[in-house]
Amino acid sequence: MKTIDDVLGNTWNVLNEIIENGKDIKPSVExxxxxxxxxxxxxxxxxxxxxYSCENEDFILWKESKHYKEKFSINQEEAKKFLANETVQCTLISEDKKSRKANLKIKLNGEYVNFEEERESVGKCPICGKEVVESEKMFYCTGNKDGCVFKLWKEAKHFSNTLKITKSIAKKLLKKNGSSKFEVSGKDGNKKEVNLKIKINRNYVNFEEVKEIK
Structure with missing residues (x-):
């Protein structure tokens, strides 16, 4: 283990080289x-x-990074976790200054350092059976790269009604034979509570009422 005198000695050696040679010298990082x-x-x-950079200049992790169009900062402890291939919860800031929490991991793409987001599954896709995860405006199937088109919008339409789909409601709807209660307007214009379930119509997600068995 190096002593304080060793550290100071190394520092002075570097400074002396810079002064004597009159040019920029890459500092020792020992x-x-x-x-x-x-x-x-x-x-x-x-x-x-x-x-946060590799000594061999082969890797750079910027303290102010971006995940697509969202910006976020990386402190020293978070950098250590990223380098250990751990998932790190970061605060992402969008272009319109909205913030959200996201779990990110480093993903190398050739010479570039990108990030991939680990999202919580809210249920199984009713079309292909893969995991459904949440985004800003919808719940979508992770099988979308393989061609699955399932999307459950957070503001979904049921005839003239707009249904607000929260994460807890999405989880109920995505269960086997799952359904959830919604307040909608009837044909007479009056509000009523109905129990709805997902109905897949080709590439579209519709809803149908679950009739109570009397």
């Missing part, structure tokens, strides 16, 4: 704590002014 291993080459990753 006495700086490594935050983890580079996911590309296995080298050490160190904190810089604006980044």
């Amino acid at each position: 006495f700086i704590e490594s935050l983890g291993k580079c996911p590309k080459c296995g080298g050490k990753v160190f904190e810089r002014a604006k980044t």
